[in-house]
Amino acid sequence: MTLQALRSSGAARAGADAAVGGGTTATTVAEATAPPSPALDQPAPDQPAPVLQVHDLSVAYGARRVVSGVDLTLRRGTSLALIGESGSGKSTIARSVLRLLPRGASTPQGRIEVDGRDLLALSDRAFRPLRGRTLAFVPQDPASSLNPVRRIGAQAQEAAALLGERDAGRRRELALEAFADVGLPDPERVYDAYPHQLSGGMLQRVLIALAVLPQPRVLVADEPTSALDVTVQRRILDLLEELRRTRELSLLLITHDLALAAERAEEIVVLRDGRVQEAGPARQVLHAPTSDYARALRADVPALNPDRLRELRASLEVRDAVVPAPEDRPDQAAPDGEHRSSGDVASAAAWASTARAATPRIAFEGVHRTFGGGAAGRAGVVAAEDVTFTVAPGTTHALVGESGSGKTTAVRMLLGLERPDAGRILVDGEPVPTSPRALRGLRRHLQLVYQNPFTSLDPTWRVGRLVCEPLDRFGVGRRSERADLVVAALDDVGLGAAFLARSPHELSGGQRQRVAIARALVTRPDTVVLDEPTSALDVSVQADILDVLVRLQAEHGLTYLFVSHDLGLVRQLADTVTVLRNGRVVEQSSAADLFAGPREAYTRALLAAVPRAEELA
Amino acid sequence: MRHLYLAYAGRRTGQAIVVVLLTYVVTFLAISVLPGDPVTSTLRNPENGFSEEEIARIVSYYGLDQPVAVQLWQALSRFLVGDLGVSMRTNLPVAQLVGAVVGSTLVLAASALAVALVLAGAIAYGAHRFPWAPGRSLLRSLPSFFLSVPTFVIGLVLIYVFAFDLGLFRVIEPDSAWATFFAALTLGVPVSAQLAEVLIAGLDHEAQQEYTSVARSRGLGEARLYLRHLLKPSSLPVVTVLALTVGELLGGAVITETIFGRTGIGSLVQRSVSTQDLPVLQAVVALAAVVFVVVNLAADLLYPLLDPRVRRVGSARSGAGVGAVGAGSAGVGSVGAGTPDGELESADVLAAFVADEQLAAVGDSAIEVPLEERVRVS
Numbered sequence: 001m002t003l004q005a006l007r008s009s010g011a012a013r014a015g016a017d018a019a020v021g022g023g024t025t026a027t028t029v030a031e032a033t034a035p036p037s038p039a040l041d042q043p044a045p046d047q048p049a050p051v052l053q054v055h056d057l058s059v060a061y062g063a064r065r066v067v068s069g070v071d072l073t074l075r076r077g078t079s080l081a082l083i084g085e086s087g088s089g090k091s092t093i094a095r096s097v098l099r100l101l102p103r104g105a106s107t108p109q110g111r112i113e114v115d116g117r118d119l120l121a122l123s124d125r126a127f128r129p130l131r132g133r134t135l136a137f138v139p140q141d142p143a144s145s146l147n148p149v150r151r152i153g154a155q156a157q158e159a160a161a162l163l164g165e166r167d168a169g170r171r172r173e174l175a176l177e178a179f180a181d182v183g184l185p186d187p188e189r190v191y192d193a194y195p196h197q198l199s200g201g202m203l204q205r206v207l208i209a210l211a212v213l214p215q216p217r218v219l220v221a222d223e224p225t226s227a228l229d230v231t232v233q234r235r236i237l238d239l240l241e242e243l244r245r246t247r248e249l250s251l252l253l254i255t256h257d258l259a260l261a262a263e264r265a266e267e268i269v270v271l272r273d274g275r276v277q278e279a280g281p282a283r284q285v286l287h288a289p290t291s292d293y294a295r296a297l298r299a300d301v302p303a304l305n306p307d308r309l310r311e312l313r314a315s316l317e318v319r320d321a322v323v324p325a326p327e328d329r330p331d332q333a334a335p336d337g338e339h340r341s342s343g344d345v346a347s348a349a350a351w352a353s354t355a356r357a358a359t360p361r362i363a364f365e366g367v368h369r370t371f372g373g374g375a376a377g378r379a380g381v382v383a384a385e386d387v388t389f390t391v392a393p394g395t396t397h398a399l400v401g402e403s404g405s406g407k408t409t410a411v412r413m414l415l416g417l418e419r420p421d422a423g424r425i426l427v428d429g430e431p432v433p434t435s436p437r438a439l440r441g442l443r444r445h446l447q448l449v450y451q452n453p454f455t456s457l458d459p460t461w462r463v464g465r466l467v468c469e470p471l472d473r474f475g476v477g478r479r480s481e482r483a484d485l486v487v488a489a490l491d492d493v494g495l496g497a498a499f500l501a502r503s504p505h506e507l508s509g510g511q512r513q514r515v516a517i518a519r520a521l522v523t524r525p526d527t528v529v530l531d532e533p534t535s536a537l538d539v540s541v542q543a544d545i546l547d548v549l550v551r552l553q554a555e556h557g558l559t560y561l562f563v564s565h566d567l568g569l570v571r572q573l574a575d576t577v578t579v580l581r582n583g584r585v586v587e588q589s590s591a592a593d594l595f596a597g598p599r600e601a602y603t604r605a606l607l608a609a610v611p612r613a614e615e616l617a
Numbered sequence: 618m619r620h621l622y623l624a625y626a627g628r629r630t631g632q633a634i635v636v637v638l639l640t641y642v643v644t645f646l647a648i649s650v651l652p653g654d655p656v657t658s659t660l661r662n663p664e665n666g667f668s669e670e671e672i673a674r675i676v677s678y679y680g681l682d683q684p685v686a687v688q689l690w691q692a693l694s695r696f697l698v699g700d701l702g703v704s705m706r707t708n709l710p711v712a713q714l715v716g717a718v719v720g721s722t723l724v725l726a727a728s729a730l731a732v733a734l735v736l737a738g739a740i741a742y743g744a745h746r747f748p749w750a751p752g753r754s755l756l757r758s759l760p761s762f763f764l765s766v767p768t769f770v771i772g773l774v775l776i777y778v779f780a781f782d783l784g785l786f787r788v789i790e791p792d793s794a795w796a797t798f799f800a801a802l803t804l805g806v807p808v809s810a811q812l813a814e815v816l817i818a819g820l821d822h823e824a825q826q827e828y829t830s831v832a833r834s835r836g837l838g839e840a841r842l843y844l845r846h847l848l849k850p851s852s853l854p855v856v857t858v859l860a861l862t863v864g865e866l867l868g869g870a871v872i873t874e875t876i877f878g879r880t881g882i883g884s885l886v887q888r889s890v891s892t893q894d895l896p897v898l899q900a901v902v903a904l905a906a907v908v909f910v911v912v913n914l915a916a917d918l919l920y921p922l923l924d925p926r927v928r929r930v931g932s933a934r935s936g937a938g939v940g941a942v943g944a945g946s947a948g949v950g951s952v953g954a955g956t957p958d959g960e961l962e963s964a965d966v967l968a969a970f971v972a973d974e975q976l977a978a979v980g981d982s983a984i985e986v987p988l989e990e991r992v993r994v995s
Contacts, residue, residue, distance in 0.1 A: 100830045131836035144827045149850045149924050158835050158845075194925040210835065 048076040051250045052097065052218050057110035059092050059101070059274075066092050067108075067274040074218065074267075079244060079251035081261035081282070083297075084271035085538035086509075090254045092274075094222050097252070098137050099127055114218065132162040136216035138240075140223040142203035146195040152206055153191040162214035178209040182239055200403075201232035205239070212243055219244075222254040229402035230565060234609035237264055256538065259303045259568075260611035262286040270294045300543040303568030303610050306595070308543075309550050310572070316554035359429040360390035361527055361559040362397070362414065367423035369409055369583070382583040383409035384420065389578045389588060393526070396553065396560040398574035398591070400567065400606070406583035407563050411529055414561070415448060427527070444474045447520035451532040453512035457504040463490070464500035467519045474523055489522040490515075492555075493548050510541035514548065521552060527559040534569065546573060567610050571595050579603050622921075629917055633910040640906035641696055641899070642689065648895050649685050667708075675705065679896075696903065702896035706889070711900045714885060719904070721792065722881035725800055725873065726866045732798075732805030733862075737812035737855070744817050745824070746839060757817065763810035768869055772803040772876040791879045800877040804869050808862045815858050819851030853924055860916035867905050 052074040059067040067089040074080045084090045095101045096108040099119070112119040114134060119127065139145040146155055156175035157168065165171045172191065179187035182205045195203060204224065211219060221240065225233035241264065244251050255261050261268050261282065268285040270278040270293065278291040289295045298304060367387040372380040383406040391397040399407040412418040413425055416432050416439040425432045427446060433439055447470075450456035457466055467489055471482045487497045493514040504512055513533060520528055530549070534542035550573070553560060564570050570577060570591065577594045579586040579602065587600045598604045661672070675681075679702070680688045695702060701711035744756040779785045779799055786795035823829060824847060832846050871883030882901060889897040921927045 095830075098834055100834060102825075128836055128838070131834055133836065135834070137831060137834035139827055139831050141827060145831045147828045147832065147846050147850070148926060150846070154845075155832070155835075158832070158837060162836050196926050207831070214836075 048078060050074065051076045051114065052252065053111070053113040054093070054097070055111040055113070057093065057096060057108055057112065059089070059096055059108045060106045062106070065274060067096070069110075070269075070271070070274070070276055072269050072276075072279065074250050074252055076217075076250055077244065077248045078267070079241075079253055079265045080267040080269065081253045081255055081265035082269050082271060083255055083258055083261045085256055085297075085540060087273070088271040089274035090256075090271050091222055093271075094220050094252065094254050098131075098135055098220055099124075100137070132159065132211075132214045132216060134217050136211035136214070136219050138204075138208055138211050138219060138221040138224045141227045142200050142207055143195070143227065145207055146203060148195050150194075151191075152193055152195060152198075156191065156206075156210055156213070159210040159213045174213060175209075178213040179206070182206075182209040182212075182243075183235075184209065200228050201236065204228060204232075204236050208236070208239060208243070212247065212249065215247065216249070218250045218252060220252045220254070223256065224253075225260075226256070230567070230609040231402060231605055233611075237611075240264075257611060258286065258297055258301050258539075263611045270297065296540065300539040301568070302539075302542075302566065302572050306568070306571045308572055309546060312547065313550050313554065316551060360426075361393045361428060362391040362561060363424075363426040363429075364389050364410070364414075365424045365426065367410070367413065367425060368421045369406075369413060369418065370421060382406075384413070384583045387423070387580070387583070387585055389576075389585065391527075391559055391561060391576070393559050394553070394557050395575040396562055396573055398562045398564060398570040398577045399580060400564060400570055400577055401580035402565055402606075404582065405580040407580055408531070409583070410580070411448075411531060411561070411563055414529065415446065416442065440474070444470075444523050445525045446527045446529065447523065447525040448529045448531060449513075449516050449520050449533045452536045453509055453516050454536065456516055457512055459504050461504070462500065463495075463502045463504070463507075463515050466504075466515060467522050470519060470523045476523055485522055486518075489518040492521060492552060493518045508541070509537050510544060513537060513541075513545055517545075517548065517552070521556070521558075524556070525558070527561065529561045529563070531563045532565070533562075535564075535566070542569075549573070567595075567606055579606070626918055629914055633914045636910050637903065637906050638693070638696075641903050642693065644899055644902045645689055645692055646685075648899065649688070671708070675703070675708075678703065692899070701900040701903075704889075704894055704897050706892045706894040706897075711896050714897060715882070715900055715904065718881050718885050721879055722867075722870050722874070722883065724797065725804065725870055725879065725881060726863075728797060728801035729804035729808065729866055729869075729873075730859075730863075732801050733809035733812055734859075736805065736809035737816055740809070740813040741816035741820055741851075742843060744813075745820055746843070760810040760814045760817070763806050766806075768803060768807060768872050769876055771806055772800070772873060775799045775803055776876070788878060791877050796877060800873050800879060803876070804866060804873045807869070808865060811858055811862055812855055815854045816851055819854050820847055823847045823850050849923060853920065856916050856919055856923065860913045863912040864905070864909055867908060 050073045052072075054070060054072045057067055057070045058065065066087075070089070070093060072080060072082070072093075082090045082093060092101070097112055097119070101108070108120060110120070114130070119130070122130075146152065153172065153175065156178070157171050159178075160171035160174040163174065165174060176187040176191060179190050184190050184202060184205050190198065190202065190206060198206070204227075208224075219240070224240065225236050228236060237260070240251060240253075243249055251265075253261065253265055258268075262285070265282050268278075268280065268282045269276055270285060270289075270291065272293050277293040278285055278289060285294055286298065289298060299308075302308075364387050367384050369384040370380040370382050381404075387406070387410060389397065399410060401407045409418060413420050414427075414432065416434070419434070427442060433442060461469075464483075464486055467486045468482055471477065471485060476482065477485060486500070490496055490499055495511065495514050495518065499507075499511070499515070504515070507515065513536075517533075533549070534545050537545065546569070549560070552558060560573075562570070562574055574591040576589070577591050578588045579594075579600070581602055587594065587598065587603045589599075594603065595607070598607055661667070667675070680691050683691075692702070699712075701715070703709065704711055704714055707714065740756055740759055744753055744759075747753045747756060776788060776799070779795070780788050786793050786799065788796070790796060791800075820843070829842065829846065832842055837846070867882070870881060871886055873879075874881040874883035875887070882904075885897065886901055888894070889901070
């Protein structure tokens with residue numbers, strides 16, 4: 001709603017600007033705001049002048065070359081997106097331009113020109129006046145980009161000082177104006193706050209305000225929204241676009257998100273392993289990529305390919321329709337009566353599965369949970385209020401919401417790590433037990449794959465031990481059998497026995513997450529909770545992991561509870577969806593219905609915020 | 618809201634007093650189980666020349682003929698009203714003996730501390746900013762070198778060079794300004810090494826943080842960057858180490874005072890140990906405990922002032938806590954701006970994530986200011 005208004009009013013404003021303003025301003029604004037026109041496909045002769053030009057840039061860390069022979073041109077008042085996966089060298093290029101490379105990185109070779117001056121030829125002393133005034137920087141993670149022990153005002157004073165203002169009071173006014181310009185409510189409170197007192201979205205606005213306050217000519221934004229929620233991301237990107245138009249800023253946008261780049265930039269440069277794979281107008285790169293890599297990248301972006309996994313799932317389901325029963329678990333019965341084991345007799349298991357077909361695998365019934373509050377009559381934070389949903393066996397249910405929506409709390413309650421204040425949580429029709437022993441029995445059948453594979457695996461253990469640990473913990477099988485089960489689990493995720501003796505640090509992010517999945521599946525659980533399982537991974541790796549998850553679901557009849565903020569991903573993977581906001585269920589339906597016609601305004605806002613290049617099609 | 622900080626300070630002070638009393642009790646018990654009877658070893662020592670009457674008076678004063686528990690109770694009740702007892706060796710009040718020397722030691726320790734801080738700051742900054750790379754690595758290795766040289770070697774070298782060769786001070790005037798300075802240097806060098814070590818590590822860590830890059834991109838000069846941005850967060854661990862090394866300053870004072878011929882706590886301890894003058898030792902240990910506890914208390918109270926995030930942790934732990942400082946001072950700046958002061962306070966006092974979530978909610982909902990309005994401002 002508001003977003004729509006925001007966008008259309010922005011366009012209106014820009015139009016007015018173009019009408020009122022004259023000369024170059026009008027041209028630039030019109031150029032920037034006009035929906036991509038055919039003129040953009042071929043370089044027009046009246047393009048704005050280049051502001052930043054990079055020629056044949058190479059950077060090496062020691063002997064390792066991370067950027068080789070990169071060329072790019074950023075024109076005045078336009079935006080250029082530098083896109084690539086981790087290790088592609090995109091941040092290194094940004095930091096070479098800003099001269100922020102860590103010590104030990106070799107001096108960049110080539111030319112970086114701003115208005116015809118070669119930055120690489122300048123001494124530190126000669127470069128410093130360009131900082132802030134000519135080249136400004138908006139970093140990736142707003143939470144770590146402001147000094148935590150200094151007030152925001154003190155840091156804003158530094159930015160205002162770049163304008164040569166000698167009076168501290170006047171500098172404060174400039175900072176407050178800049179805060180108001182970027183849409184921060186209550187600039188005075190922001191000025192006096194410490195960084196930890198503000199949300200990520202507010203901090204990113206602060207950082208943008210500080211960057212644009214000294215009126216720079218080029219803004220380098222390094223993944224400016226990847227740490228933010230999707231609706232906040234949209235607002236921040238709108239803001240950057242707005243500032244670019246009104247202030248004739250040129251924007252160098254670093255991102256890993258092709259859809260975002262296509263939506264927000266006029267030109268795209270695709271990088272891989274430090275080399276330019278493809279460069280050109282955004283629409284051309286998106287819709288008619290000439291390089292294999294750009295094509296592969298495009299195919300992996302969930303938002304651009306909503307039905308990719310559906311086809312895979314359909315083919316797998318047809319194949320497996322003959323054997324509908326979940327596999328036997330190599331186990332002994334769960335020790336406690338509270339959680340029903342599937343039994344050790346095959347027929348019993350079959351019977352149980354038939355009997356339970358009508359019973360949802362997971363059911364939340366009117367669950368409430370509030371944190372804090374109480375004592376002094378203060379209202380606590382509501383993490384769950386009357387949360388109700390069910391997940392049928394063998395399906396994927398997505399819990400969707402932004403940070404603070406209560407999705408993590410829901411998962412913690414399901415795993416028995418948190419107790420609901422009211423309401424019931426049922427697993428296979430039985431309430432989640434409270435005793436530690438019974439919980440152990442439950443967790444054997446209810447496994448979790450964590451968000452970040454870089455921190456969820458003990459770095460001192462080898463893969464074999466990591467995957468075997470759940471078997472040891474639950475005492476599954478004999479020692480000799482366990483080794484086979486571990487190898488089988490590793491085979492399942494496409495790694496195989498060769499990985500048994502590897503350490504986590506020898507593995508890539510995607511391999512680590514595969515190990516984490518193998519570890520979750522080795523006890524043959526019915527249900528796996530996937531907590532943002534791919535959010536720390538590159539899109540191409542993410543696509544592989546999703547394939548693995550879909551295949552395993554079909555092979556083992558798994559039920560997934562998929563927690564995510566990424567609606568593109570949810571659309572690909574989920575059968576049913578619950579949208580959460582501030583602990584309340586906003587909307588609930590099948591994924592197909594939700595994405596075809598969201599009923600609630602909030603869901604529509606979430607969907608609208610997903611960068612996708614449909615408008616450009 | 619400031620009373621919350623005061624409540625925190627009061628609670629920490631109370632804990633500090635308990636620590637001092639416990640130290641006193643433990644020292645008393647430790648001394649009383651040591652072999653050797655002070656009556657025979659000190660009082661009946663012909664060199665000290667006590668008469669039988671005096672001995673009887675001292676024995677009854679200390680209750681040396683009573684059970685240990687009674688002696689402890691007597692000593693403790695005297696200690697509580699500030700009576701440190703009477704020296705067994707000199708028959709003078711302990712308070713008077715200690716009072717005569719404590720000033721000299723405090724001057725020495727305080728100047729040593731100042732020297733250590735300046736030296737540590739210089740070494741750490743040089744290790745980062747010295748224009749010549751080998752110089753930087755040399756400065757980096759300086760702390761370990763300082764730590765590996767014994768105090769007395771440093772002291773003797775300093776005396777040899779500056780007193781005998783250069784004649785800057787005379788060893789027979791140990792309380793002159795130069796003599797005090799070099800004694801402080803002797804004592805301060807090993808302490809500075811430890812401080813420099815953590816300060817360098819702290820600067821290393823902070824220099825890698827993203828906010829350092831962002832501040833640099835704002836055009837900050839290196840000196841300002843270090844002084845304004847990096848020093849404060851890097852000095853947090855230094856405060857902790859500083860509080861711990863104060864014990865070292867007191868212990869090291871014994872050696873330094875001996876080398877430089879100063880009359881201080883060190884020489885008093887030395888004499889009292891060799892003569893088993895228990896009341897004096899007891900008092901010195903209590904004094905050391907008081908100094909140690911006071912310094913650590915100061916460090917605890919300083920921490921929340923240096924790092925606003927600690928205020929939040931403190932408040933989260935105590936349920937009320939130190940958050941008040943931030944809220945109080947933040948509130949001052951925003952009066953008159955129609956700022957919801959109460960909101961900031963409550964958010965600050967609530968547990969960590971609660972505060973964030975609330976503020977985030979406030980901020981995000983309020984961000985949806987119509988664009989026209991924002992544009993009008995710009």
